[in-house]
Amino acid sequence: MLESVKPLEGKTALITGGSRGIGRAIARALAAQGADIAVVSSGNGQAAADVCRKIAGEYGVRTAHYICDVSDFEKTKETVGNVRSDFGGIGILVNCAGITRDGLILRMKEEDFDRVVDVNLKGAFNMIRHCSGIFLRQRGGCIINISSVVGLTGNAGQANYAASKAGLIGLTKAVARELAGRNIRCNAIAPGFIGTDMTEGIDTDRISASVPLGRIGCPEEVAQAAVYLAEAAYVTGTVLTVDGGLAM
Numbered sequence: 001m002l003e004s005v006k007p008l009e010g011k012t013a014l015i016t017g018g019s020r021g022i023g024r025a026i027a028r029a030l031a032a033q034g035a036d037i038a039v040v041s042s043g044n045g046q047a048a049a050d051v052c053r054k055i056a057g058e059y060g061v062r063t064a065h066y067i068c069d070v071s072d073f074e075k076t077k078e079t080v081g082n083v084r085s086d087f088g089g090i091g092i093l094v095n096c097a098g099i100t101r102d103g104l105i106l107r108m109k110e111e112d113f114d115r116v117v118d119v120n121l122k123g124a125f126n127m128i129r130h131c132s133g134i135f136l137r138q139r140g141g142c143i144i145n146i147s148s149v150v151g152l153t154g155n156a157g158q159a160n161y162a163a164s165k166a167g168l169i170g171l172t173k174a175v176a177r178e179l180a181g182r183n184i185r186c187n188a189i190a191p192g193f194i195g196t197d198m199t200e201g202i203d204t205d206r207i208s209a210s211v212p213l214g215r216i217g218c219p220e221e222v223a224q225a226a227v228y229l230a231e232a233a234y235v236t237g238t239v240l241t242v243d244g245g246l247a248m
Protein backbone atom coordinates (compact mmCIF):
# COMPACT_ATOMS: atom_id res chain seq x y z
CA MET A 1 0.00 0.00 0.00
CA LEU A 2 1.24 3.52 -0.83
CA GLU A 3 2.00 5.68 2.20
CA SER A 4 0.41 9.16 1.94
CA VAL A 5 2.84 12.05 1.64
CA LYS A 6 2.60 14.57 4.47
CA PRO A 7 2.16 18.24 3.45
CA LEU A 8 5.55 19.41 4.77
CA GLU A 9 7.59 16.36 3.83
CA GLY A 10 10.94 17.29 2.27
CA LYS A 11 10.97 20.72 3.97
CA THR A 12 13.25 21.79 6.80
CA ALA A 13 11.83 24.03 9.51
CA LEU A 14 14.25 26.10 11.60
CA ILE A 15 12.60 27.10 14.87
CA THR A 16 14.30 29.55 17.22
CA GLY A 17 13.25 29.10 20.83
CA GLY A 18 12.27 25.55 19.95
CA SER A 19 13.57 24.01 23.16
CA ARG A 20 10.44 24.64 25.21
CA GLY A 21 7.02 26.28 25.42
CA ILE A 22 5.44 27.55 22.22
CA GLY A 23 8.53 26.86 20.07
CA ARG A 24 8.64 23.23 21.18
CA ALA A 25 4.94 22.79 20.37
CA ILE A 26 5.51 24.33 16.92
CA ALA A 27 8.47 22.01 16.29
CA ARG A 28 6.32 18.99 17.15
CA ALA A 29 3.36 20.15 15.06
CA LEU A 30 5.50 20.85 11.97
CA ALA A 31 7.22 17.47 12.40
CA ALA A 32 3.79 15.81 12.54
CA GLN A 33 3.22 17.29 9.06
CA GLY A 34 6.48 15.72 7.87
CA ALA A 35 8.98 18.61 8.22
CA ASP A 36 12.57 17.99 9.33
CA ILE A 37 13.33 20.08 12.39
CA ALA A 38 16.29 22.31 13.34
CA VAL A 39 15.90 23.70 16.86
CA VAL A 40 17.84 26.84 17.78
CA SER A 41 17.95 27.91 21.40
CA SER A 42 20.04 29.57 24.05
CA GLY A 43 21.12 27.78 27.23
CA ASN A 44 23.06 24.55 27.56
CA GLY A 45 21.25 22.63 24.85
CA GLN A 46 19.99 19.78 27.03
CA ALA A 47 16.31 20.72 26.62
CA ALA A 48 16.76 21.20 22.86
CA ALA A 49 18.50 17.81 22.58
CA ASP A 50 15.59 16.14 24.42
CA VAL A 51 13.03 17.83 22.15
CA CYS A 52 14.93 16.68 19.04
CA ARG A 53 15.28 13.10 20.27
CA LYS A 54 11.57 12.82 21.12
CA ILE A 55 10.37 14.38 17.85
CA ALA A 56 12.67 12.17 15.75
CA GLY A 57 11.43 9.08 17.60
CA GLU A 58 7.77 10.03 17.33
CA TYR A 59 7.58 11.29 13.74
CA GLY A 60 10.60 9.71 12.01
CA VAL A 61 11.87 13.07 10.74
CA ARG A 62 15.45 14.37 10.85
CA THR A 63 16.21 16.69 13.75
CA ALA A 64 19.21 18.64 15.07
CA HIS A 65 19.76 21.35 17.63
CA TYR A 66 22.01 24.40 17.62
CA ILE A 67 22.99 26.73 20.44
CA CYS A 68 22.88 30.34 19.30
CA ASP A 69 22.02 33.71 20.81
CA VAL A 70 19.70 35.09 18.13
CA SER A 71 20.71 38.68 18.95
CA ASP A 72 24.25 37.96 17.68
CA PHE A 73 24.46 38.79 13.95
CA GLU A 74 27.62 36.77 13.20
CA LYS A 75 26.55 33.76 15.26
CA THR A 76 23.14 33.62 13.57
CA LYS A 77 24.88 33.75 10.19
CA GLU A 78 27.06 30.80 11.18
CA THR A 79 24.09 28.86 12.59
CA VAL A 80 21.93 29.36 9.49
CA GLY A 81 24.88 28.19 7.37
CA ASN A 82 25.27 25.10 9.55
CA VAL A 83 21.55 24.25 9.33
CA ARG A 84 21.63 24.63 5.58
CA SER A 85 24.65 22.36 5.16
CA ASP A 86 23.30 19.76 7.64
CA PHE A 87 19.81 19.60 6.08
CA GLY A 88 20.49 20.71 2.49
CA GLY A 89 18.18 23.73 2.70
CA ILE A 90 15.70 25.65 4.86
CA GLY A 91 12.05 25.96 3.82
CA ILE A 92 10.39 27.38 6.92
CA LEU A 93 11.78 29.84 9.47
CA VAL A 94 9.91 30.30 12.73
CA ASN A 95 11.16 33.18 14.88
CA CYS A 96 9.91 32.20 18.31
CA ALA A 97 12.85 33.03 20.62
CA GLY A 98 11.76 35.68 23.06
CA ILE A 99 12.27 37.10 26.53
CA THR A 100 10.58 39.53 28.91
CA ARG A 101 12.16 42.01 31.31
CA ASP A 102 9.09 43.76 32.62
CA GLY A 103 9.04 46.99 34.58
CA LEU A 104 7.30 50.32 34.75
CA ILE A 105 8.64 52.90 32.27
CA LEU A 106 9.73 55.24 35.06
CA ARG A 107 12.12 52.62 36.39
CA MET A 108 12.92 50.52 33.32
CA LYS A 109 16.67 50.12 32.92
CA GLU A 110 18.21 50.98 29.57
CA GLU A 111 19.84 47.55 29.43
CA ASP A 112 16.46 45.87 29.93
CA PHE A 113 14.94 47.81 27.05
CA ASP A 114 17.92 47.06 24.81
CA ARG A 115 18.12 43.35 25.63
CA VAL A 116 14.42 42.67 24.98
CA VAL A 117 14.53 44.51 21.65
CA ASP A 118 17.82 42.79 20.73
CA VAL A 119 16.46 39.29 21.31
CA ASN A 120 12.83 39.67 20.23
CA LEU A 121 13.15 42.04 17.28
CA LYS A 122 16.75 42.13 16.11
CA GLY A 123 16.95 38.36 16.62
CA ALA A 124 14.16 37.90 14.08
CA PHE A 125 15.82 40.37 11.71
CA ASN A 126 19.11 38.45 11.98
CA MET A 127 17.49 35.13 11.15
CA ILE A 128 15.42 36.55 8.27
CA ARG A 129 18.45 38.38 6.92
CA HIS A 130 20.54 35.21 6.79
CA CYS A 131 17.75 32.90 5.57
CA SER A 132 16.51 35.22 2.83
CA GLY A 133 19.44 34.44 0.49
CA ILE A 134 18.67 30.74 0.86
CA PHE A 135 14.96 31.34 0.18
CA LEU A 136 15.77 33.44 -2.89
CA ARG A 137 18.02 30.74 -4.33
CA GLN A 138 15.39 28.10 -3.57
CA ARG A 139 12.68 30.29 -5.14
CA GLY A 140 10.46 29.99 -2.11
CA GLY A 141 10.26 30.14 1.64
CA CYS A 142 8.01 30.75 4.60
CA ILE A 143 8.69 32.96 7.60
CA ILE A 144 6.54 32.92 10.73
CA ASN A 145 7.25 35.51 13.41
CA ILE A 146 5.84 34.98 16.89
CA SER A 147 4.67 38.41 18.00
CA SER A 148 2.11 38.99 20.77
CA VAL A 149 -1.27 40.66 21.33
CA VAL A 150 0.71 43.08 23.46
CA GLY A 151 2.31 44.31 20.22
CA LEU A 152 -1.19 45.27 19.04
CA THR A 153 -2.69 46.62 22.25
CA GLY A 154 0.27 47.62 24.45
CA ASN A 155 0.49 46.60 28.10
CA ALA A 156 1.42 48.55 31.22
CA GLY A 157 4.76 47.38 32.58
CA GLN A 158 5.92 45.95 29.24
CA ALA A 159 7.08 48.96 27.21
CA ASN A 160 10.18 47.09 26.01
CA TYR A 161 8.34 43.86 25.21
CA ALA A 162 5.37 45.60 23.54
CA ALA A 163 7.72 47.74 21.43
CA SER A 164 9.67 44.66 20.31
CA LYS A 165 6.49 42.76 19.42
CA ALA A 166 4.93 45.72 17.58
CA GLY A 167 8.23 46.10 15.72
CA LEU A 168 7.99 42.46 14.73
CA ILE A 169 4.66 43.17 13.06
CA GLY A 170 6.19 46.01 11.02
CA LEU A 171 9.11 43.75 10.13
CA THR A 172 6.69 41.03 9.05
CA LYS A 173 4.75 43.31 6.72
CA ALA A 174 7.85 44.95 5.22
CA VAL A 175 9.46 41.57 4.50
CA ALA A 176 6.16 40.19 3.17
CA ARG A 177 5.90 43.06 0.67
CA GLU A 178 9.57 42.92 -0.28
CA LEU A 179 9.77 39.19 -0.93
CA ALA A 180 6.26 38.25 -2.09
CA GLY A 181 7.32 38.47 -5.74
CA ARG A 182 9.92 35.76 -5.04
CA ASN A 183 7.40 33.32 -3.58
CA ILE A 184 8.56 34.01 -0.03
CA ARG A 185 5.75 34.50 2.47
CA CYS A 186 6.08 36.21 5.84
CA ASN A 187 3.37 36.20 8.50
CA ALA A 188 3.06 36.79 12.23
CA ILE A 189 1.15 35.10 15.01
CA ALA A 190 0.01 37.22 17.95
CA PRO A 191 -0.68 34.90 20.89
CA GLY A 192 -2.54 36.06 23.97
CA PHE A 193 -1.82 34.47 27.35
CA ILE A 194 -0.37 31.02 26.80
CA GLY A 195 0.62 28.66 29.61
CA THR A 196 4.45 28.30 29.42
CA ASP A 197 7.52 29.02 31.56
CA MET A 198 7.26 32.65 30.40
CA THR A 199 3.86 33.11 32.02
CA GLU A 200 4.58 31.03 35.13
CA GLY A 201 3.46 32.83 38.24
CA ILE A 202 0.76 34.96 36.59
CA ASP A 203 -2.62 35.04 38.26
CA THR A 204 -4.41 32.62 35.92
CA ASP A 205 -7.88 33.23 37.36
CA ARG A 206 -7.62 37.00 37.00
CA ILE A 207 -6.24 36.72 33.45
CA SER A 208 -8.84 34.14 32.42
CA ALA A 209 -11.62 36.47 33.53
CA SER A 210 -10.38 39.06 31.02
CA VAL A 211 -10.34 36.61 28.10
CA PRO A 212 -13.65 36.29 26.18
CA LEU A 213 -13.16 32.53 25.88
CA GLY A 214 -12.57 32.42 29.63
CA ARG A 215 -9.19 30.69 29.84
CA ILE A 216 -5.52 31.01 28.92
CA GLY A 217 -4.34 29.13 25.84
CA CYS A 218 -1.93 26.24 25.44
CA PRO A 219 1.18 26.08 23.21
CA GLU A 220 -0.45 23.51 20.92
CA GLU A 221 -3.14 26.05 20.02
CA VAL A 222 -0.47 28.47 18.78
CA ALA A 223 1.25 25.59 16.97
CA GLN A 224 -1.97 24.91 15.05
CA ALA A 225 -1.80 28.45 13.65
CA ALA A 226 1.86 27.93 12.69
CA VAL A 227 0.97 24.78 10.74
CA TYR A 228 -1.77 26.70 8.96
CA LEU A 229 0.61 29.53 7.98
CA ALA A 230 3.30 27.05 6.90
CA GLU A 231 0.85 25.53 4.43
CA ALA A 232 -1.30 28.53 3.40
CA ALA A 233 0.19 29.35 -0.01
CA TYR A 234 -2.00 32.45 -0.58
CA VAL A 235 -1.46 34.10 2.82
CA THR A 236 1.26 36.67 3.43
CA GLY A 237 1.69 39.81 5.54
CA THR A 238 -1.02 38.80 7.97
CA VAL A 239 -1.12 38.84 11.77
CA LEU A 240 -3.07 35.91 13.12
CA THR A 241 -4.22 36.39 16.71
CA VAL A 242 -4.53 33.28 18.87
CA ASP A 243 -5.79 34.85 22.05
CA GLY A 244 -9.25 33.63 23.03
CA GLY A 245 -10.67 36.92 21.74
CA LEU A 246 -8.54 39.12 24.03
CA ALA A 247 -7.50 41.72 21.44
CA MET A 248 -10.70 42.09 19.44
Ligand code: NAD
Nearest residue numbers: 017019021022041042069070097098148191193194196198
Ligand atom coordinates in the same frame (compact mmCIF):
# COMPACT_ATOMS: atom_id res chain seq x y z
P1 NAD B 1 9.68 30.35 26.91
O1 NAD B 1 10.38 31.25 27.87
O2 NAD B 1 9.07 29.10 27.39
O3 NAD B 1 10.69 29.97 25.70
C1 NAD B 1 11.54 30.93 25.15
C2 NAD B 1 12.49 30.25 24.19
O4 NAD B 1 13.32 31.26 23.62
C3 NAD B 1 13.42 29.23 24.82
O5 NAD B 1 13.56 28.13 23.95
C4 NAD B 1 14.76 29.97 24.91
O6 NAD B 1 15.89 29.10 24.78
C5 NAD B 1 14.67 30.86 23.68
N1 NAD B 1 15.52 32.03 23.81
C6 NAD B 1 15.45 33.04 24.72
N2 NAD B 1 16.41 33.93 24.49
C7 NAD B 1 17.10 33.51 23.41
C8 NAD B 1 18.21 33.99 22.68
N3 NAD B 1 18.84 35.13 23.03
N4 NAD B 1 18.67 33.28 21.62
C9 NAD B 1 18.07 32.12 21.27
N5 NAD B 1 17.00 31.60 21.90
C10 NAD B 1 16.54 32.29 22.97
O7 NAD B 1 8.63 31.30 26.19
P2 NAD B 1 7.26 30.98 25.42
O8 NAD B 1 6.15 31.37 26.30
O9 NAD B 1 7.29 29.64 24.80
O10 NAD B 1 7.35 32.10 24.29
C11 NAD B 1 7.77 31.83 22.96
C12 NAD B 1 7.53 33.08 22.13
O11 NAD B 1 6.13 33.39 22.17
C13 NAD B 1 8.25 34.32 22.63
O12 NAD B 1 8.68 35.09 21.54
C14 NAD B 1 7.18 35.07 23.40
O13 NAD B 1 7.43 36.45 23.45
C15 NAD B 1 5.95 34.73 22.57
N6 NAD B 1 4.69 34.88 23.28
C16 NAD B 1 4.44 34.16 24.41
C17 NAD B 1 3.23 34.32 25.07
C18 NAD B 1 2.87 33.56 26.32
O14 NAD B 1 1.84 33.89 26.92
N7 NAD B 1 3.63 32.55 26.72
C19 NAD B 1 2.29 35.23 24.57
C20 NAD B 1 2.58 35.95 23.41
C21 NAD B 1 3.79 35.77 22.78
